[in-house]
Amino acid sequence: MRQVVVLAVAAWVGGSSIDAQATDRLVTVGSDVTEIVFALGAGGSVVAVDSTSTYPPAADALPDVGYLRQLSAEPIIAMAPDLVLAGADAGPLSVLQQLESAGIPVIGITREDSAQGLDEKIEQTGRALRLDRQASLLSREVGEALARLEGKRALIASPPRALLLVSAGQGRLMAAGQGSSGDHIIELAGGVNAVQGFAGYKPLSAEAAVSAAPDLIIVPSHSVEAIGGEAEIPRLPQLAATPAASGGHVVVVDSLLLLGFGPRLAEGEEQLADAFLTWERRTR
């Protein structure tokens, strides 16, 4: 049975050469980790991913071991992996320990939402898969893209005040506060977080939105539908009185490009920096 699965995977890879690696059966947990593994060319060895790993499409098509914070041991053991790469959000801890006691090595990849943090993730993943050479190539690529972003950021004369919102279900909106991934995303693209004074993601009241006075509202794509569509965003009662809403400055960004701080970070940040530049042109 197991051989059949391996053969199927090999067939699915379509003959593309799998580099000499120590791992043939890999489970990746965390969208950033999955993307890095695929970017390193090791996607063919991945046999299962968590439910948040939806990019690239090949990863999305793989068996899904569930939500990354609520894994269970037996289904993962059943995939017979010889390595589990666990992003920082993977858990619960007891399940990871159970995997290790079943003889499956679990390597944790740390997460720090910054350009250096991304570099570290790539390096750690490369080391875990013994693909250090590919990892340094990818790091260089990412570094070059981030340098291009730097150039774009330099064009922004006055950094816009941006408000990043995610949907928390039932019409509730959460704003990205200090130290959150949203906060880092805004800064990296050359903006300033409009909300100050709280950490993490917190619900946003109408008054807080008015006093934050954002020039721009950023909404990750996965939250747009929950809010009721892009056109609805400036009309939301909490936001109606903000400069961003009255000027119609709403930016939808691809959640996967940005929120996970994966290898396509620079691509997403460039889109955001472009939106900042457009805003500058239009308001001047």
Add this chain to the structure above:
Amino acid sequence: MSTMAIDPATEGTINRIAVEIGRRQRRRWLAILVMAAAAAAVTAGLSLGAVGIPFVEVWAILSGVHAPADAVHAMVVMDLRLPRVITGLLIGASLALSGAALQGLMRNPLADPGLVGVASGAALGAVAVIVFASAWLAGWPGPVQRIALPLAAFGGGLATTLLIYRLAHRGSHTDIALLLLAGIAVNAVAGAVIGFAVFVSNDQQLRDLQFWMLGSLSGISRDGLLPPLAMMAVSVLGLWRLAGLLNGLSLGERDAHYLGFDTERSKRILVLLIALGVGAGVAVAGAIGFVGLIVPHLVRVVLGTDHRFVMPASALLGGALLVCADTVARLVVLPAELPIGIITSAIGGPFFLMLLIRHRRELAS
């Protein structure tokens, strides 16, 4: 000759006797059936799962007859499936018995630990420990940390049981409306505090909360499982032994007193045991709804209301139901896993509606 006239009272007695004889026959069959169901559930829980392990090997591993051929299979059976099955059996049994006991104590068929807020109270206690006391607890040795969660859940469950009992108890009966309304209020308060806890908690705490609020047996490992299992075992055995008292209470408290029960003291013990079972269950697996409602009702429909039969049958059936639900939860969305609360609520919700329709007339009066 006129046919022999039977007056209605005699006819009623004859009918009752006929029903009783029918029940006695059914009891024997049901005892066998319930035990078979529990055995089948345990067998399924131990031998089915994502990792395909042949039935024979599972039993070889469990009996320890010879060294298992595959160390991973042994680990899966002994460390993953066995603790889950044992915990599931005990949680199911203690939830079902707590439900039966609560219904007996309140003399009310709609009293379910979840509906009247006992489970929410226990959840509140547990959340308080996870979010507000984790820093304080960190200084204590491991065993203290591990028992703090079930103890806090027990405390929360106890407080709410006492509260709703005081509120809804009037003279010798409990008011259905008051009971359910008190439950709504307790659930609302618990929801608010848990919401606040989610709001202020840091990432790690949020993770603990999330995992545990959905109601799941998936995180269970042997570590620290003993205190809550012991608490549930005490509750199950204690409630079982109080079957006679519950029968007495069903006649009314005054009659129970005349029958020789120290009703006040026994009621306190009953409340304590209910809170103990629900609290420990909630601490281990989160809030799993409706088991305490469905199981005793099913048993009563078939067996009648004698608690000496209702209690053991409920314990076995509750355990079997939860182990079954957990096995289904593990298998339906492979390689992922469903939270078990979804499955018990999917069965329990419609069941509760059915009960409401049945009792509509009583509820309206």
